[in-house]
Amino acid sequence: MRMEINIVDTTLRDGEQSAGIALGLEEKLRIAKLLDKMGVYQIEAGIAAMGGEEKQSIKKIAKLGLRSKISSWNRLSINDINHSLDCGVDLIHISVPSSDIQIKHKLGKDRDWILEYLKKCVIFAKNKGAVVTIGLEDASRADSKFLMKLVANAFLEGVDRIRYADTVGVLFRQKIYNEIVKIRAELNIGLEIHAHNDLGMAVANSISAVMAGAEFVDCTIGGIGERAGNCDLLQFMRAAKAYLGMYEDTKMDELIEIQKDILKIINHRGKAS
Amino acid sequence: MRLSKNREIRVIDRTIPEVYLLNKRTSRLDIIELCWMLKEMGVDLLEINSEILKKIGKPPAGIDFLYRTGVEDTKIESLPTSIKHCIVSAEALKETEFIKMLYDKKFSITAEYKIDGIERLDKLKRLKNTSYFKFIDCIRITGLNKCFSLNWTKVLKQVRNVLGIGIDICPENNYYCGTAIAIEALMEGMDSVTATFTGCGKERRFGALEEILAGIKVLISSEAKMNLRKLPQLSNCFTKVTGLNIHYSKPIVGKGIFIYEAGIHADGIEKNPLTYEPFQPDIVGQKRELALGKHSGTRAVIVKLKELGIQYSIERIGEILSCIKEKSISVGRSLLDDEILEICKYI
Numbered sequence: 001m002r003m004e005i006n007i008v009d010t011t012l013r014d015g016e017q018s019a020g021i022a023l024g025l026e027e028k029l030r031i032a033k034l035l036d037k038m039g040v041y042q043i044e045a046g047i048a049a050m051g052g053e054e055k056q057s058i059k060k061i062a063k064l065g066l067r068s069k070i071s072s073w074n075r076l077s078i079n080d081i082n083h084s085l086d087c088g089v090d091l092i093h094i095s096v097p098s099s100d101i102q103i104k105h106k107l108g109k110d111r112d113w114i115l116e117y118l119k120k121c122v123i124f125a126k127n128k129g130a131v132v133t134i135g136l137e138d139a140s141r142a143d144s145k146f147l148m149k150l151v152a153n154a155f156l157e158g159v160d161r162i163r164y165a166d167t168v169g170v171l172f173r174q175k176i177y178n179e180i181v182k183i184r185a186e187l188n189i190g191l192e193i194h195a196h197n198d199l200g201m202a203v204a205n206s207i208s209a210v211m212a213g214a215e216f217v218d219c220t221i222g223g224i225g226e227r228a229g230n231c232d233l234l235q236f237m238r239a240a241k242a243y244l245g246m247y248e249d250t251k252m253d254e255l256i257e258i259q260k261d262i263l264k265i266i267n268h269r270g271k272a273s
Numbered sequence: 274m275r276l277s278k279n280r281e282i283r284v285i286d287r288t289i290p291e292v293y294l295l296n297k298r299t300s301r302l303d304i305i306e307l308c309w310m311l312k313e314m315g316v317d318l319l320e321i322n323s324e325i326l327k328k329i330g331k332p333p334a335g336i337d338f339l340y341r342t343g344v345e346d347t348k349i350e351s352l353p354t355s356i357k358h359c360i361v362s363a364e365a366l367k368e369t370e371f372i373k374m375l376y377d378k379k380f381s382i383t384a385e386y387k388i389d390g391i392e393r394l395d396k397l398k399r400l401k402n403t404s405y406f407k408f409i410d411c412i413r414i415t416g417l418n419k420c421f422s423l424n425w426t427k428v429l430k431q432v433r434n435v436l437g438i439g440i441d442i443c444p445e446n447n448y449y450c451g452t453a454i455a456i457e458a459l460m461e462g463m464d465s466v467t468a469t470f471t472g473c474g475k476e477r478r479f480g481a482l483e484e485i486l487a488g489i490k491v492l493i494s495s496e497a498k499m500n501l502r503k504l505p506q507l508s509n510c511f512t513k514v515t516g517l518n519i520h521y522s523k524p525i526v527g528k529g530i531f532i533y534e535a536g537i538h539a540d541g542i543e544k545n546p547l548t549y550e551p552f553q554p555d556i557v558g559q560k561r562e563l564a565l566g567k568h569s570g571t572r573a574v575i576v577k578l579k580e581l582g583i584q585y586s587i588e589r590i591g592e593i594l595s596c597i598k599e600k601s602i603s604v605g606r607s608l609l610d611d612e613i614l615e616i617c618k619y620i
Contacts, residue, residue, distance in 0.1 A: 199456075
């Protein structure tokens with residue numbers, strides 16, 4: 001079965017970052033196959049730059065020949081991108097800190113540095129033949145003019161898709177709707193929403209982004225992820241059915257069973273030794 | 274609840290009747306404890322009904338209650354004078370004698386309508402032409418499950434302008450949007466919201482009170498007069514009374530929401546917690562906690578070793594980190610402090 005909205009499943013990356021979850025290679029392979037069976041468009045398989053078993057698992061997932069596209073998450077770092085290129089993934093995702101709080105306090109840099117390094121990283125990855133997507137990290141707290149500049153620059157460098165990341169879960173429906181409409185009005189570029197659930201609004205915000213024109217939605221199984229988690233895949237689908245008339249023919253019972261299988265793998269690994 | 278110098282809203286909680294439906298053996302003391310905790314958070318009115326009133330006897334002084342009543346309610350004539358607000362169903366409005374009796378007793382009357390879509394929302398304007406409209410002080414609009422269009426708040430504002438009385442929003446959560454709908458209504462100037470703790474309900478689920486309150490604080494007004502620091506105690510009391518565990522990563526009240534492990538996050542939080550937190554944990558009575566595991570980086574290891582009082586040489590940090598990652602993958606979780614101590618001893 002294939003899904004109607006392009007679901008980018010990040011169970012194996014953001015989901016696994018949830019404190020207390022640590023998946024080995026075999027678990028990640030099993031989960032990737034189950035996600036493919038669910039029909040997700042893309043599996044964000046992990047962070048190759050972590051090296052070791054994590055990088056091995058991304059390589060093996062990329063070799064499985066799944067229908068879902070496989071991507072690897074990267075910081076704004078040539079070194080990170082090289083690790084991902086090693087893995088033979090379909091997509092390279094580069095996360096770009098976009099709010100001043102992230103740029104100044106996390107990186108100790110400024111906006112000009114971000115613009116310059118974004119260009120460097122994208123050109124590097126594209127020259128290696130990669131399909132590149134960009135994540136606007138903490139976009140919901142970013143200055144909107146700077147955000148548009150980042151988007152425009154990325155577009156000019158040939159980036160295929162922009163991820164709008166509500167990194168700390170402070171978006172609300174009207175805001176994400178307006179932001180996506182604004183970007184869509186300026187540029188014909190793929191748009192993706194990555195919503196966190198800190199205020200309990202990840203599903204609502206994701207639906208709102210789709211209504212505004214986003215074609216890709218990031219979800220995790222069971223909504224797992226940092227802090228209060230991400231947009232829960234099955235909850236999103238139920239909401240999309242109610243509000244957008246999607247997934248009418250989807251066999252939800254089958255997906256619920258697959259979700260249970262995935263959660264069993266994740267929860268089983270979490271037992272104390 | 275005061276949001277700012279120029280704005281007040283009314284926060285109504287209906288956790289108690291839902292808790293009582295979930296567990297009829299809830300004791301009087303537990304109900305009263307819940308009442309006080311909810312009031313301390315900033316709730317203005319607590320919804321109760323005749324069953325609950327019978328259980329608690331005299332309502333505690335200092336708490337305002339919203340009493341649910343109907344034509345069949347035999348207790349209404351002998352309600353304590355401290356109860357000044359009541360809520361009735363839309364059907365009960367047609368019982369003119371009953372409504373007039375409530376009005377004559379000087380109750381503030383809220384009429385509850387279940388509305389799912391915009392067309393029916395718009396029809397609420399017709400209430401103005403009814404014979405019973407003059408008795409109503411406020412309309413509660415519940416349901417709202419299908420209000421996802423861009424226009425719904427426009428229609429809501431029109432309804433309020435036409436009716437000229439209070440509008441209380443009590444969204445259900447059938448499609449996981451209850452909190453969002455409540456926040457949106459408040460952002461558009463509505464002056465009253467009703468919710469339940471964790472969105473709990475026996476037959477229906479609602480917008481979650483703690484999410485809405487935190488949303489008000491973070492998105493509408495940081496000056497909002499509320500106190501969420503006792504949320505952990507409220508959570509414990511709720512679990513004790515209902516037997517329902519609160520999910521580890523439930524927004525606002527989950528026990529795991531401020532535990533962080535990923536290296537990038539740990540690094541950011543050390544530099545400035547607001548890089549990866551929407552608000553400080555102590556606002557909701559929690560503490561952040563650093564875990565070490567598969568996703569940790571060297572900075573997190575250094576912080577944790579300092580926290581545990583472990584002496585280390587900087588050259589060994591890489592080796593310690595590798596062992597932590599390996600062990601974390603083998604056990605499938607973050608490491609306990611004892612396990613970290615063991616690794617450091619070995620290295």
